[in-house]
Amino acid sequence: MTISVASGKGGTGKTTVAASLASVIPQSVYIDCDVEEPNGHLMLQPKFTLEESVNKLLPEIDYNKCDFCGKCIEVCEFNALINLKFEILLFAEMCHSCGACEYFCPQNAITEIPKELGKLRSGITENGIKFYDGLLNIGEATAVPLIRKVKAKIDNEKINIIDSPPGTSCSMVETVKNSDFCLLVTESTPFGLNDLKLAIDVVKNINVPFGVVINKYDETFEEMENYLTENQIEVMLRIPFDRKIAEAYSNGILPVNNSDKIRREFIGLIATIKKKIKSNVTQMTQKKQIFAD
Amino acid sequence: MKQIVILSGKGGTGKTTVSSAFAKLLQDKITIDCDVDAANLYLLLKPQSRNQFEYFGGKKASINPELCTQCGLCESVCRFDALHNYVIDPLSCEGCGFCYRVCPDDAIEFTETKSGNYFECNLIDDSKFYYAKLLPGEGNSGKLVSEIKKSALTNVGENIKWVIVDGPPGIGCPVNASLSGADFVVIVTEPTQSGIHDLKRLIELLKTFSIKCGIVINKYDLNEKQTLQITAYAGKENIPVLGYLPFDKDYIEAIKANKTIVEYSSKAAKDIENIWSKVEFFMDISKN
Amino acid sequence: MKIAVTSTGGSLDALVSEKFGRCQYFLIVDSDTMKFEAVSNLGEQMQNNAGPKAAELIINKGAEVLLSGHVGDKAENTLRKAGIKIVNGFTGNEKVKDALNNYLKTKEN
Ligand code: SF4
Numbered sequence: 001m002t003i004s005v006a007s008g009k010g011g012t013g014k015t016t017v018a019a020s021l022a023s024v025i026p027q028s029v030y031i032d033c034d035v036e037e038p039n040g041h042l043m044l045q046p047k048f049t050l051e052e053s054v055n056k057l058l059p060e061i062d063y064n065k066c067d068f069c070g071k072c073i074e075v076c077e078f079n080a081l082i083n084l085k086f087e088i089l090l091f092a093e094m095c096h097s098c099g100a101c102e103y104f105c106p107q108n109a110i111t112e113i114p115k116e117l118g119k120l121r122s123g124i125t126e127n128g129i130k131f132y133d134g135l136l137n138i139g140e141a142t143a144v145p146l147i148r149k150v151k152a153k154i155d156n157e158k159i160n161i162i163d164s165p166p167g168t169s170c171s172m173v174e175t176v177k178n179s180d181f182c183l184l185v186t187e188s189t190p191f192g193l194n195d196l197k198l199a200i201d202v203v204k205n206i207n208v209p210f211g212v213v214i215n216k217y218d219e220t221f222e223e224m225e226n227y228l229t230e231n232q233i234e235v236m237l238r239i240p241f242d243r244k245i246a247e248a249y250s251n252g253i254l255p256v257n258n259s260d261k262i263r264r265e266f267i268g269l270i271a272t273i274k275k276k277i278k279s280n281v282t283q284m285t286q287k288k289q290i291f292a293d
Numbered sequence: 294m295k296q297i298v299i300l301s302g303k304g305g306t307g308k309t310t311v312s313s314a315f316a317k318l319l320q321d322k323i324t325i326d327c328d329v330d331a332a333n334l335y336l337l338l339k340p341q342s343r344n345q346f347e348y349f350g351g352k353k354a355s356i357n358p359e360l361c362t363q364c365g366l367c368e369s370v371c372r373f374d375a376l377h378n379y380v381i382d383p384l385s386c387e388g389c390g391f392c393y394r395v396c397p398d399d400a401i402e403f404t405e406t407k408s409g410n411y412f413e414c415n416l417i418d419d420s421k422f423y424y425a426k427l428l429p430g431e432g433n434s435g436k437l438v439s440e441i442k443k444s445a446l447t448n449v450g451e452n453i454k455w456v457i458v459d460g461p462p463g464i465g466c467p468v469n470a471s472l473s474g475a476d477f478v479v480i481v482t483e484p485t486q487s488g489i490h491d492l493k494r495l496i497e498l499l500k501t502f503s504i505k506c507g508i509v510i511n512k513y514d515l516n517e518k519q520t521l522q523i524t525a526y527a528g529k530e531n532i533p534v535l536g537y538l539p540f541d542k543d544y545i546e547a548i549k550a551n552k553t554i555v556e557y558s559s560k561a562a563k564d565i566e567n568i569w570s571k572v573e574f575f576m577d578i579s580k581n
Numbered sequence: 582m583k584i585a586v587t588s589t590g591g592s593l594d595a596l597v598s599e600k601f602g603r604c605q606y607f608l609i610v611d612s613d614t615m616k617f618e619a620v621s622n623l624g625e626q627m628q629n630n631a632g633p634k635a636a637e638l639i640i641n642k643g644a645e646v647l648l649s650g651h652v653g654d655k656a657e658n659t660l661r662k663a664g665i666k667i668v669n670g671f672t673g674n675e676k677v678k679d680a681l682n683n684y685l686k687t688k689e690n
């Protein structure tokens with residue numbers, strides 16, 4: 001079972017919610033796909049046991065074979081190659097590792113060599129949460145290949161909590177797609193609402209069932225309540241704004257480890273999500289049966 | 294004309310609050326919201342009018358089933374897991390064109406697709422304001438950032454003194470794009486573990502651009518120990534701390550009232566003015 | 582000697598373009614005969630790597646010198662690799678032919 005935790009906007013407490021969820025589930029797996037700014041490790045404090053390089057492939061040219069015909073330049077959709085007629089220049093940060101140049105080179109002059117894109121780290125926390133995260137090297141243009149590698153750590157026998165990159169870009173879609181459920185974390189401000197709407201569009205688009213968690217909840221912000229009621233969107237948890245929570249967070253302490261009430265609420269939250277996923281699965285199989293008939 | 298980019302590394306630290314305050318405070322300026330995944334600045338600046346432009350972020354492939362002979366070659370070359378059973382998933386298609394080039398039956402079309410909109414607006418003080426919206430799930434926000442900056446900065450009037458850029462979060466390609474032409478970067482951070490962690494990564498990135506920067510510590514009183522740590526780190530890196538903003542409900546209330554903080558609280562307005570004068574000061578030093 | 586000039590139009594009377602990667606035209610001028618070829622810069626519309634792509638274009642046209650307003654870092658490195666001399670600092674209110682003459686004069690001295 002895979003539950004991803006996302007938010008339209010950064011700083012809503014997405015990582016706090018994800019880490020809290022993982023903390024209340026025995027034997028959970030925590031997967032941090034926010035590879036530009038992975039922060040889950042600061043909250044869960046795992047002991048890292050392994051760090052692997054994740055590579056991307058870059059073309060390398062054998063000048064004994066290359067006749068500067070320019071075919072590779074022509075097929076490179078990302079303008080990563082430049083023909084100087086005595087050298088083919090590669091702008092590595094532009095290269096998406098699509099492999100087209102290697103395939104189309106008439107002289108077989110191109111080989112693809114791996115270059116590190118980022119790191120994949122594995123570890124375990126004190127209370128037995130399996131922990132994985134990705135760390136994108138600074139200056140790299142695309143996070144998607146690294147996210148794929150990190151997501152490959154999903155363990156279908158366990159409950160996996162995925163911390164998604166913020167926003168609604170391709171990295172977020174790559175992370176959230178194929179999840180059984182997505183929790184969208186927002187906050188009671190016009191910014192939060194604006195970005196929540198965008199995020200809802202995306203998860204609907206990729207057919208992932210979702211629910212909303214309102215962090216720094218403030219009942220006086222009616223616009224959000226109205227929007228949620230009008231669109232029949234379920235709020236699964238409201239975490240009130242509390243300076244103590246914020247202070248504890250600034251020291252890297254999770255609210256579930258600071259307040260019994262919040263801990264109970266998160267246990268309730270995970271139970272509700274599980275129920276929802278089950279009923280979704282039954283609905284789907286029912287639908288399939290109808291189609292089969 | 295000087296260009297100031299406001300960045301944060303991590304989202305939610307108050308970047309837009311600071312950008313909107315600068316935009317309100319200054320005259321003879323252009324304001325650009327480069328946070329194209331989650332544009333928020335317009336909520337506070339409330340543009341009076343806007344022109345919409347379409348943004349084409351790149352090409353995508355699609356298969357014409359009538360021409361496809363199901364040879365499977367395209368699927369075997371696509372490295373982005375976008376091709377299954379002779380159908381291309383536009384959300385996964387990276388736009389590399391490999392399939393289009395290998396297809397023996399010319400069954401694949403490879404065309405520019407719309408991936409967002411951008412807007413040119415007038416603010417109440419008659420200055421120009423630009424923001425953009427990417428369609429959900431589209432990548433390539435870096436390109437859109439470049440495009441919106443390009444259109445904002447062509448034909449700029451002689452009288453324009455400042456360009457205020459609300460940058461994207463993170464340290465990825467959109468941030469790089471937002472930095473082109475920057476004279477100074479204001480980093481808004483907060484005294485939390487993740488705030489500091491992301492601040493360091495952002496500063497690493499800025500070093501590679503050799504652009505001068507300064508730090509604003511937001512909610513500094515939330516954790517004075519961590520605030521001190523940031524100050525010490527800044528000192529070590531030789532980066533000026535431009536100011537400290539308190540943890541104050543006014544900031545949230547202002548946003549809820551759709552107002553910039555300088556309109557909402559005179560005390561905060563003072564703080565922001567002080568920060569701005571530091572920005573001018575350190576930018577000048579950097580010239581010599 | 583072939584000299585490339587970034588230009589806003591396709592003639593020697595056009596104004597110099599201060600931008601390199603995103604200029605409209607390159608005029609490739611033979612300084613001995615003053616004959617020229619105007620090449621439109623595809624990179625103007627290009628989203629990725631416009632500067633180096635423009636550099637590639639004038640390298641392949643056989644230019645030895647480039648006159649422009651400002652050349653970006655990546656394009657500059659590309660041009661230097663190919664041994665092209667870069668003369669920056671021309672402004673958008675100069676005509677291409679004046680820029681050329683100015684350059685040729687300073688060279689003589
Ligand atoms: S396609 Fe091959 S031979 Fe042609 S320029 Fe590229 S590397 Fe050289």
Ligand code: SF4
Pocket residue numbers: 059072075076077078079080081094095096097098099100101102389
């Ligand atoms: S692998 Fe693809 S993106 Fe990279 S240089 Fe070759 S053609 Fe261009």
Ligand code: SF4
Pocket residue numbers: 353354370371372373374375376381385386387388389390391392393
């Ligand atoms: S254009 Fe590239 S990414 Fe898109 S489907 Fe074709 S091969 Fe795959």
Ligand code: SF4
Pocket residue numbers: 356360361362363364365366367368379395396397398399400401
């Ligand atoms: S390569 Fe062309 S013909 Fe072959 S399966 Fe793909 S689209 Fe169809």
